[in-house]
Amino acid sequence: MIQKERTILAIDLKSFYASVECLDRGLDPFNTPLVVCDKSRGKGTIILAVTPYVKTLGIPSRLRRYELPDVKNMIYATPRMERYIKKSCEVLGIYLEFVDKIDMHIYSIDEAFLDITDYLRSAQKTAEEFAQTIAQRVYFKTGLTVTIGIGGNLILAKLAMDIEAKHNKTLMAKWTQDDLPIKLWPISPLTKMWGIGKRMQEKLNALGMYTIGDIAISNPEYLKEKFGIIGLQIWEHTNGIDDSRIQQPYVSQSHSISVGQTLFTSYDPIDAQLIIRENLDELIVRLHQNKSLAGSVGLGIRYASGNGFSKFMRLAQPTDNLKIMRMAIIQLFERHYHSQNGIKAVSIWAGNLETKKYQQESLFTDYQSEVLQEKMDQAIENIKRMYGRNSLYRASALLKKSNFISRNNQIGGHRR
Amino acid sequence: MNSHRGMKKWMPFASLPEHQIYIDKMLEKRRRTAKPELSQNQKDEINQVLSRLNPGDSVIVFYYDNGHIYQIEDLFCQIDSNQRRMNLKNHQINFDDLLELEINFSSGDEVHRDVFDSELHSIHWPQQ
Numbered sequence: 083m084i085q086k087e088r089t090i091l092a093i094d095l096k097s098f099y100a101s102v103e104c105l106d107r108g109l110d111p112f113n114t115p116l117v118v119c120d121k122s123r124g125k126g127t128i129i130l131a132v133t134p135y136v137k138t139l140g141i142p143s144r145l146r147r148y149e150l151p152d153v154k155n156m157i158y159a160t161p162r163m164e165r166y167i168k169k170s171c172e173v174l175g176i177y178l179e180f181v182d183k184i185d186m187h188i189y190s191i192d193e194a195f196l197d198i199t200d201y202l203r204s205a206q207k208t209a210e211e212f213a214q215t216i217a218q219r220v221y222f223k224t225g226l227t228v229t230i231g232i233g234g235n236l237i238l239a240k241l242a243m244d245i246e247a248k249h250n251k252t253l254m255a256k257w258t259q260d261d262l263p264i265k266l267w268p269i270s271p272l273t274k275m276w277g278i279g280k281r282m283q284e285k286l287n288a289l290g291m292y293t294i295g296d297i298a299i300s301n302p303e304y305l306k307e308k309f310g311i312i313g314l315q316i317w318e319h320t321n322g323i324d325d326s327r328i329q330q331p332y333v334s335q336s337h338s339i340s341v342g343q344t345l346f347t348s349y350d351p352i353d354a355q356l357i358i359r360e361n362l363d364e365l366i367v368r369l370h371q372n373k374s375l376a377g378s379v380g381l382g383i384r385y386a387s388g389n390g391f392s393k394f395m396r397l398a399q400p401t402d403n404l405k406i407m408r409m410a411i412i413q414l415f416e417r418h419y420h421s422q423n424g425i426k427a428v429s430i431w432a433g434n435l436e437t438k439k440y441q442q443e444s445l446f447t448d449y450q451s452e453v454l455q456e457k458m459d460q461a462i463e464n465i466k467r468m469y470g471r472n473s474l475y476r477a478s479a480l481l482k483k484s485n486f487i488s489r490n491n492q493i494g495g496h497r498r
Numbered sequence: 499m500n501s502h503r504g505m506k507k508w509m510p511f512a513s514l515p516e517h518q519i520y521i522d523k524m525l526e527k528r529r530r531t532a533k534p535e536l537s538q539n540q541k542d543e544i545n546q547v548l549s550r551l552n553p554g555d556s557v558i559v560f561y562y563d564n565g566h567i568y569q570i571e572d573l574f575c576q577i578d579s580n581q582r583r584m585n586l587k588n589h590q591i592n593f594d595d596l597l598e599l600e601i602n603f604s605s606g607d608e609v610h611r612d613v614f615d616s617e618l619h620s621i622h623w624p625q626q
Contacts, residue, residue: 163514163516167516167517167520170520171520171521171523172524174524175524178528183525187508188521190510236508277507311501311503314500315501315507318500318501325502325504326503326504326505326506326508327504327505328505330505331505332504332506332509368515493514
């Protein structure tokens with residue numbers, strides 16, 4: 083297939099969390115010893131980010147606190163996830179000064195792809211100049227430094243960024259297919275390349291492939307036979323082939339929403355049900371935000387021993403009703419929990435989502451009580467929206483075993 | 499041979515649901531526009547049309563509301579000078595939010611009026 087060449091930028095915010103913490107303190111990330119980690123969580127807590135300065139000391143960006151060597155005047159910044167999210171959106175807003183949102187793909191809180199193909203001519207700029215302008219604008223507006231990879235498709239841009247731009251003085255790199263044999267193929271171990279995890283590395287090693295080049299020059303048919311479509315994709319990527327287009331976003335088909343948590347100590351079944359109930363409240367809020375109804379609910383339990391179960395149940399009728407969903411999940415729990423084991427992790431999810439508008443009427447639904455329930459749920463959500471998320475909660479949140487309040491002060495498991 | 503996975507492989511893998519909420523807010527904010535300033539000329543024009551309107555006229559209205567500009571087609575009922583707004587069959591629009599106003603001659607004036615007449619009884623007219 084002939085693919086039309088695009089001009090893609092892969093933009094990454096350098097040491098994002100740590101840089102935000104420096105800038106908010108009026109410090110320069112490039113010569114401040116600062117790490118982002120929640121000191122109150124003890125020695126084993128993960129360090130979320132370190133400044134570029136800390137990296138120059140040879141310290142990796144992800145490590146546990148006890149692995150961190152003594153550095154003079156080290157600042158421990160407590161994570162503020164909400165702040166980072168807002169900052170990230172500010173930066174995304176800056177990208178949108180340059181491109182339309184249809185030409186932007188948000189990959190993570192600190193990474194985005196821009197398709198600038200159609201803007202270069204009117205801006206009368208080369209890709210490098212265009213990228214430079216964006217970098218300067220972000221720096222001017224936020225003080226953040228960006229790393230930019232430029233390529234004819236997403237994988238080339240991403241590889242240029244990950245492998246070269248991050249270590250470049252200019253923090254920018256442009257790659258074409260011709261760069262790959264020199265810049266990509268010698269790389270080893272394989273996990274250094276985006277898209278290859280530890281497991282895949284082991285499997286590829288077992289086939290005698292130790293450098294990226296070993297994969298690139300192998301037979302794609304063989305890789306497809308061995309690993310399916312993913313094998314073929316890896317081969318394509320090692321050869322700089324990627325026909326995905328930002329303008330054709332992937333819409334997941336069987337969408338689901340899940341809420342889960344790993345518990346700090348092991349819970350007995352009664353306390354675990356408390357956690358399930360709390361998670362369900364959160365799940366329903368998400369359903370409402372999504373304007374969706376759940377066609378099925380699922381429950382996953384992991385025991386302290388390591389094993390567990392994961393089961394789901396189809397609902398007679400798509401719903402976002404708390405009572406119905408709770409009954410179904412408790413049923414799942416009672417049916418499948420046959421163990422004296424303590425419970426270490428709980429997750430619940432809503433699957434087979436449907437848009438709320440198209441709900442089918444049913445003779446078996448008690449509409450009046452459903453409307454009342456809906457009104458109550460809505461009222462509760464409104465109170466929370468107006469007076470903060472800690473303004474109203476179940477009395478059970480005050481029980482010792484509840485994690486509700488501490489979770490409410492977190493995003494993605496870290497301090498809000 | 500091609501894997502044809504498209505943007506699927508570029509799906510965020512560890513995204514925070516809260517991030518999406520703020521992204522949506524940011525996009526919504528960007529969609530908002532400032533309220534356009536009307537020239538004296540444009541104001542006079544609106545005034546003129548307002549004074550020519552009869553109950554039952556079909557009108558096309560451009561108005562501003564909370565960061566967005568809307569275009570609607572509706573039937574004119576009355577002018578509420580106390581509240582400084584015009585009442586349409588399905589909308590109430592403050593004079594201050596009016597951006598453009600025209601009588602919709604193309605919509606089969608007579609037909610509309612017929613429909614409207616039968617509904618006149620249900621509309622509560624203020625004492626003039």
